[in-house]
Amino acid sequence: MTDHRFDTLQIHAGAAPDPATGALQTPIYQTTAYAFKDADHAARLFNLEEVGYIYSRLTNPTVSALASRVAALEGGAGAVCCSSGHAAQIMALFPLMGPGLNIIASTRLYGGTITQFSQTIKRFGWSCTFVDFDDLAALEAAVDENTRAIFCESISNPGGYVTDLPAVAAVADKVGLPLIVDNTLASPYLCRPIEHGATLVVHSATKYMTGNGTVTGGVVIDSGKFDWSTSDKFPSLSAPEPAYHGLKFHEALGPMAFTFHSIAVGLRDLGMTMNPQGAHYTLMGLETLSLRMEKHVANAKAVAEWLENDPRIEFVTYAGLESSPWHERATRLCPLGAGALFTVAVKGGYEACVKLVNNLNLFSHVANLGDARSLIIHSASTTHRQLTEEQQIKAGAAPNVVRLSIGIENAADLIADLDQALSAATA
Template sequence: MTEGREKGFETLQIHAGAQPDPTTGARQTPIYQTTSFVFRDADHAARLFNLEEVGYIYSRLTNPTISVLQDRMAALEGGVGAVCCASGHAAQIMALFPLMGPGLNVVSSSRLYGGTVTQFSQSFKRFGWEARLVDFDDFDAVRAAIDENTRALFCEVINNPGGSITDIEAIAKIADEAGIPLIADNTGATPYLCRPIDFGATIVVHAMTKYMTGNGTAMGGAIIDSGKFDWSASDKFPSLSQPEPAYHGLKFHETFGPLAYTFFGIAIGLRDLGMVLNPQAAHYTLLGLETLSLRMQRHVENAVKVATWLENDDRVEYVTYAGLESSPYYKVMQRISPRGAGGLFTFALKNGYDACVKFVDSLDMFSHVANFGDARSLVIHPASTTHRQLSPEQLKAADAGPNIVRLSIGLEDPEDIIADLDQALTKATA
């Protein structure tokens, strides 16, 4: 790509990180489906393993197809580097891995995907980590939850399932006051609608499985580093600021500067946790990214039409879409995510749990799946599926009560989407 002016989003989503294949001239990034790479000689191998030279060793660590995806994700989010891994849940573990240790905690929003709540509140205990879930709309509560053992704040930009918006600009200021990073999950917004780093986030994570791929074919996660955090400003982050025994005392922050967190994620995170993304999944995601902006525009347009129709239907108690002027998050959305509130939201049925189940079973065009962000419209009843491990209190905090249905609005004709919802509502409330 030519040097000079900063490239637009639509250009970056197609070109960032990629060049025609130097050997064959192939224009699309090839799938390098190989486990390992031949070294030039013994000295070359030693330099790679000592982190003295960047290159390819083994596909658990680095792979040319995945490298293009990492560069593109970093470019789209405005970061200095990225690490791609096997899933969104893997990305969450890997994002916290350099920061945490036994007895330490992360303060997290209570409005999270149900699987994330379970991962944070249950599985983290196996590492000796603590997750403190609080309402991130209550800034005083966030501050009160932070103590000397807190190593990060964590939130979703557009919350799953309710679609509410986190004021990441305000939360980032709280993180700065405490001298800790803010990790923002941008899965629901994508960098086309919001770039959390522009609002002060230190690290961005993604489940690329959703909108980034956009076709429901590949799992994947990503961690993007802003490169702006001073890991040596305190003794809170020894993995990055202190000598690393596995690399003969190398100090990641001292050696790699703004790329310290990214290099740690590859050299230690992928090396030891092994949460590797496969090259074919990276290829599918790269194909999806080429149309991200076009798809997100249509997701938003359709979601506004569908949410407005639902809000005016007497069979519906309320709609949570932040793109509606009636939403308490509408003004935050205009500031944080001015291109729209995405395609994910919930609505409450007046007839409760049984009506929700009947509604889901009565839909024809919507697919009943545990995913969102596809080109096709998707539906699920969180309380009986994605959030069923949560307590009643956690369900309420996550906006996933028994009378709630989650919709992921796709790219179909909006009149067809509404017609399907209408007939299902009729059957569910008869």
């Protein structure tokens, strides 16, 4: 199936007509457990000698179909689905980390991720150093003997910054560490980080993959290309795993080691499981991903160009604009478009942003993105309010900035709505 093109894979990968009923859509397997054929069959499943279903905290046919489809779309060896994008980030780190270890992350990240990495992971004994990934020398210098991963977003939320993935991947290769890339804003239709050197890719399936604001979910995709046994840094994958009767995952499972560890140990013990109904909705959303992303990108470009030329606006951060400092990078890494999320600085500052949000009609004021509907949020007073003003500015969420997620409505209608709201906000 992997030799087919994207538009075909988004419909067919990971699925086939149900053998029992002939149902064309993947059924929602709403079950907790699965009957074993006999004791030997159960033992083979638990020994990972045979692929199958044991308990739905670990695997479920509906969820497995989604994992296989996303892995195909990203060009990965395998994938594991979980309960949210934030869960996916912890799942990605879990087999790699331990008390006293650290990661290096970009300063240009979603505010919730900055909080997760700067505060929450401390409770596990992990730590994070934030670095400007445009400074490759600083990135390399930040790595020490306890570093276990490098993390960035392909297109950052909220500023629309585009990471130079090949350059960052070269640093990761040099220091022998996996590169983890959050590809939520681009989706695999616009960018495939594994092709640019990523080891692991994470997604919030809540966003463009589902595309209609009905599901929370996350996915971790493994490239299958990292040699977990080249050093002693990743004992959960290279050495006998005490949490799974001493199995050496990389030795036994090769390119699928990370995926199987994430299921057999990660989902088993952390329980960050995606529910089958959510997986079903995301499978249906993926069937139209390329069509929606083309419309998202076309609308975003039209709206961004109009805003850039409006005297009530200080600047627009959309990488699809020729004026953007990231335009060349976006064209090179995301040739089909720079996504549909960007920020806008409104003249009049914080108060003007609040008035803009309150006067829009088509744009919904919500803490989400990637919906078919156009969305707006004032990040400094909501998603990034837990950060200092300095951190907000570094994250692209300054007090005079609003974040727009452009939907698939008519672009002229969106522009008209922004026009009347800006008039009210800057009167």
